[in-house]
Amino acid sequence: xxxxxxxxxxxxxxxxxxxxxxxxxxxxxxxxxxxxxxxxxxxxxxxxxxxxxxxxxxxxxxxxxxxxxxxxxxxxxxxxxxxxxxxxxxxxxxxxxxxxxxxxxxxxxxxxxxxxxxxxxxxxxxxxxxxxxxxxxxxxxxxxxxxxxxxxxxxxxxxxxxxxxxxxxxxxxxxxxxxxxxxxxxxxxxxxxxxxxxxxxxxxxxxxxxxxxxxxxxxxxxxxxxxxxxxxxxxxxxxxxxxxxxxxxxxxxxxxxxxxxxxxxxxxxxxxxxxxxxxxxxxxxxxxxxxxxxxxxxxxxxxxxxxxxxxxxxxxxxxxxxxxxxxxx
Amino acid sequence: xxxxxxxxxxxxxxxxxxxxxxxxxxxxxxxxxxxxxxxxxxxxxxxxxxxxxxxxxxxxxxxxxxxxxxxxxxxxxxxxxxxxxxxxxxxxxxxxxxxxxxxxxxxxxxxxxxxxxxxxxxxxxxxxxxxxxxxxxxxxxxxxxxxxxxxxxxxxxxxxxxxxxxxxxxxxxxxxxxxxxxxxxxxxxxxxxxxxxxxxxxxxxxxxxxxxxxxxxxxxxxxxxxxxxxxxxxxxxxxxxxxxxxxxxxxxxxxxxxxxxxxxxxxxxxxxxxxxxxxxxxxxxxxxxxxxxxxxxxxxxxxxxxxxxxxxxxxxxxxxxxxxxxxxxxxxxxxxxxxxxxxxxxxxxxxxxxxxxxxxxxxxxxxxxxxxxxxxxxxxxxxxxxxxxxxxxxxxxxxxxxxxxxxxxxxxxxxxxxxxxxxxxxxxxxxxxxxxxxxxxxxxxxxxxxxxxxxxxxxxxxxxxxxxxxxxxxxxxxxxxxxxxxxxxxxxxxxxxxxxxxxxx
Numbered sequence: 001x002x003x004x005x006x007x008x009x010x011x012x013x014x015x016x017x018x019x020x021x022x023x024x025x026x027x028x029x030x031x032x033x034x035x036x037x038x039x040x041x042x043x044x045x046x047x048x049x050x051x052x053x054x055x056x057x058x059x060x061x062x063x064x065x066x067x068x069x070x071x072x073x074x075x076x077x078x079x080x081x082x083x084x085x086x087x088x089x090x091x092x093x094x095x096x097x098x099x100x101x102x103x104x105x106x107x108x109x110x111x112x113x114x115x116x117x118x119x120x121x122x123x124x125x126x127x128x129x130x131x132x133x134x135x136x137x138x139x140x141x142x143x144x145x146x147x148x149x150x151x152x153x154x155x156x157x158x159x160x161x162x163x164x165x166x167x168x169x170x171x172x173x174x175x176x177x178x179x180x181x182x183x184x185x186x187x188x189x190x191x192x193x194x195x196x197x198x199x200x201x202x203x204x205x206x207x208x209x210x211x212x213x214x215x216x217x218x219x220x221x222x223x224x225x226x227x228x229x230x231x232x233x234x235x236x237x238x239x240x241x242x243x244x245x246x247x248x249x250x251x252x253x254x255x256x257x258x259x260x261x262x263x264x265x266x267x268x269x270x271x272x273x274x275x276x277x278x279x280x281x282x283x284x285x286x287x288x289x290x291x292x293x294x295x296x297x298x299x300x301x302x303x304x305x306x307x308x309x310x311x312x313x314x315x316x317x318x319x320x321x322x323x324x325x326x327x328x329x
Numbered sequence: 330x331x332x333x334x335x336x337x338x339x340x341x342x343x344x345x346x347x348x349x350x351x352x353x354x355x356x357x358x359x360x361x362x363x364x365x366x367x368x369x370x371x372x373x374x375x376x377x378x379x380x381x382x383x384x385x386x387x388x389x390x391x392x393x394x395x396x397x398x399x400x401x402x403x404x405x406x407x408x409x410x411x412x413x414x415x416x417x418x419x420x421x422x423x424x425x426x427x428x429x430x431x432x433x434x435x436x437x438x439x440x441x442x443x444x445x446x447x448x449x450x451x452x453x454x455x456x457x458x459x460x461x462x463x464x465x466x467x468x469x470x471x472x473x474x475x476x477x478x479x480x481x482x483x484x485x486x487x488x489x490x491x492x493x494x495x496x497x498x499x500x501x502x503x504x505x506x507x508x509x510x511x512x513x514x515x516x517x518x519x520x521x522x523x524x525x526x527x528x529x530x531x532x533x534x535x536x537x538x539x540x541x542x543x544x545x546x547x548x549x550x551x552x553x554x555x556x557x558x559x560x561x562x563x564x565x566x567x568x569x570x571x572x573x574x575x576x577x578x579x580x581x582x583x584x585x586x587x588x589x590x591x592x593x594x595x596x597x598x599x600x601x602x603x604x605x606x607x608x609x610x611x612x613x614x615x616x617x618x619x620x621x622x623x624x625x626x627x628x629x630x631x632x633x634x635x636x637x638x639x640x641x642x643x644x645x646x647x648x649x650x651x652x653x654x655x656x657x658x659x660x661x662x663x664x665x666x667x668x669x670x671x672x673x674x675x676x677x678x679x680x681x682x683x684x685x686x687x688x689x690x691x692x693x694x695x696x697x698x699x700x701x702x703x704x705x706x707x708x709x710x711x712x713x714x715x716x717x718x719x720x721x722x723x724x725x726x727x728x729x730x731x732x733x734x735x736x737x738x739x740x741x742x743x744x745x746x747x748x749x750x751x752x753x754x755x756x757x758x759x760x761x762x763x764x765x766x767x768x769x770x771x772x773x774x775x776x777x778x779x780x781x782x783x784x785x786x787x788x789x790x791x792x793x794x795x796x797x798x799x800x801x802x803x804x805x806x807x808x809x810x811x812x813x814x815x816x817x818x819x820x821x822x823x824x825x826x827x828x829x830x831x832x833x834x
Binding site for chain 1: 414419428449
């Protein structure tokens with residue numbers, strides 16, 4: 001049985017190795033991929049926003065739900081960020097961050113409340129809010145867009161500048177990652193999220209606060225998407241009504257590739273974070289390796305399906321073992 | 330502490346507890362008193378209300394009436410968390426653990442020891458888990474996930490959980506159903522040591538030898554009501570069985586003797602690991618064979634395997650001399666098999682669809698002309714069977730979901746009879762059906778047998794089994810443990826075989 005825990009560990013080390021391999025191969029082909037100031041910065045910067053979404057997504061998936069609305073929440077918050085700077089000149093940057101996080105958390109609360117109280121599967125609810133939030137965004141933004149010139153330069157430089165060679169965006173994402181990882185591992189509430197995802201029925205019998213915890217997971221995912229929205233505005237400068245479209249699928253993909261079981265109960269935010277890095281780094285590496293655009297998407301698809309198949313194979317092997325043990329006893 | 334009931338005040342007392350679910354009455358008079366330092370047995374047939382009573386104790390259900398006191402004061406649990414913090418631990422038949430988490434985490438979930446910053450003290454937790462297992466005299470690795478543990482070990486974890494809670498009351502709902510002899514002994518040793526510490530234990534079991542081995546007091550329930558409580562030393566198995574069954578196995582069931590024809594179904598050596606083992610029997614035309622036994626004994630699984638819905642590892646099934654392929658319900662149907670499932674609402678009917686559509690569902694291919702089924706053809710076919718079975722409905726386009734349970738069952742029967750089967754398998758044909766319609770369903774089955782249909786009837790209701798069956802096969806833990814002819818079948822003999830593993834078959 002030590003084998004199993006080793007295997008789970010091997011999943012995170014496994015994709016870490018895959019990530020290193022991609023970087024090494026791409027660098028061998030084109031040394032500027034890693035060994036140039038821009039190359040190194042892009043390597044860290046590109047996945048940072050997705051990393052935040054993947055961490056939130058992982059927490060929701062661990063409770064046996066899913067949050068498909070994060071791309072729309074990001075888009076809406078990114079536009080809100082721009083509007084705040086335009087409509088309230090001189091607003092402190094820290095206030096914009098706080099407003100973005102709280103706003104995202106509120107959108108997450110709506111998701112969580114619908115899932116927890118209406119007892120409708122999260123897949124359906126958040127698919128609905130994905131379109132609803134995007135619809136509000138389109139209605140609000142119209143053909144308007146936020147431009148870099150609308151934003152304070154201190155805010156914009158946050159999106160691209162570095163501290164000791166590490167982009168600020170990456171530092172923020174890593175702080176969130178470490179905090180989430182610490183919470184899930186050491187706090188009672190964190191462990192209960194795993195318990196709820198592992199067997200919701202048993203969690204009920206244990207007397208765990210299932211509804212409340214699921215609600216909090218969604219609020220957390222929404223708040224992280226809100227933070228990601230603010231950072232999106234800082235990084236790209238321009239925000240249209242289509243900001244963050246399809247990002248939710250990448251976030252789910254990153255979590256699944258990182259070994260977060262889609263049926264809940266297992267996986268870590270560390271895995272999801274590496275998954276996010278792998279997903280976007282592959283996207284950047286494949287053109288360097290001369291792979292056509294069409295195949296790039298196929299590779300991502302293979303990664304996701306491979307991860308899920310691996311999950312199933314492990315689960316089936318496990319349950320077969322259980323049956324045999326029952327018969328022998 | 331001794332083996333006799335304590336004269337002290339009861340730790341937990343239930344009196345005249347009532348509980349209904351909609352129109353279904355689950356409990357009319359649930360009465361039970363658990364004393365410290367005593368192991369109390371609760372016995373009764375399936376559906377006697379034992380599980381409902383346990384769920385009320387656990388806080389899963391709330392009582393509609395009656396008194397529930399814990400150590401002298403009235404309690405109203407609205408959640409499992411409340412009953413747990415009041416010192417009541419419940420171990421369910423199927424252990425409720427988190428398969429992905431470690432053994433230690435399962436024991437302490439929700440109340441882990443913490444150190445600064447609310448961090449879980451894993452070292453302390455680990456040490457406490459080891460201490461618990463040492464006390465229980467078992468060797469389980471506290472760091473492994475609970476997935477893959479045997480049921481016995483999972484139950485030990487549940488007990489470890491209960492002990493770490495320092496529970497005053499420990500309820501065990503059929504904990505031995507899936508255990509082997511050695512494991513049962515280990516469980517009993519633990520239970521006795523808990524009793525000697527002055528805790529009150531409630532033990533629910535269908536195995537009388539265990540009840541007599543372990544418990545000091547026994548309470549009997551029947552049809553949702555309290556029957557009696559007596560010290561175990563002053564009663565006998567026969568007495569308990571008589572009180573459990575104790576109702577009129579009367580003329581409700583108009584079984585007509587049917588002439589027996591050739592063997593229609595022959596099952597030999599059917600096995601599926603974990604479900605059932607070495608099942609051999611045959612059914613003749615005109616014969617009603619009952620598969621009796623406790624819920625979870627494996628009866629439905631056997632039926633589903635025969636019909637090809639579920640897989641089986643070895644063995645053969647032949648109908649009228651032709652072997653039925655594995656896992657192929659369509660082939661089974663074309664060979665003349667029909668299965669009326671236990672859960673008719675979910676597995677037997679399309680509730681939102683009309684009576685006519687449902688009744689012709691199994692023969693749509695035959696009714697179709699150039700791939701289309703017209704309402705006229707559908708109605709004509711449905712009318713024949715609805716009339717024969719006396720389905721009470723104003724029109725054939727009534728939604729099936731709006732019919733009563735009995736009429737729904739008739740529609741399911743109509744659906745299968747339209748395929749002109751030679752063997753009909755009915756799983757719990759009268760569950761949830763009122764008494765009047767019950768008799769009608771029984772009359773129908775009896776008539777079908779007279780017409781030469783071979784019938785396998787799975788039933789948990791003893792009176793139904795005794796009234797209807799030409800032969801009773803008793804299934805116990807996945808094996809046929811007894812075959813009893815109609816003449817020899819009594820409530821006692823069937824119940825005995827259903828609860829004892831070692832019966833010469």
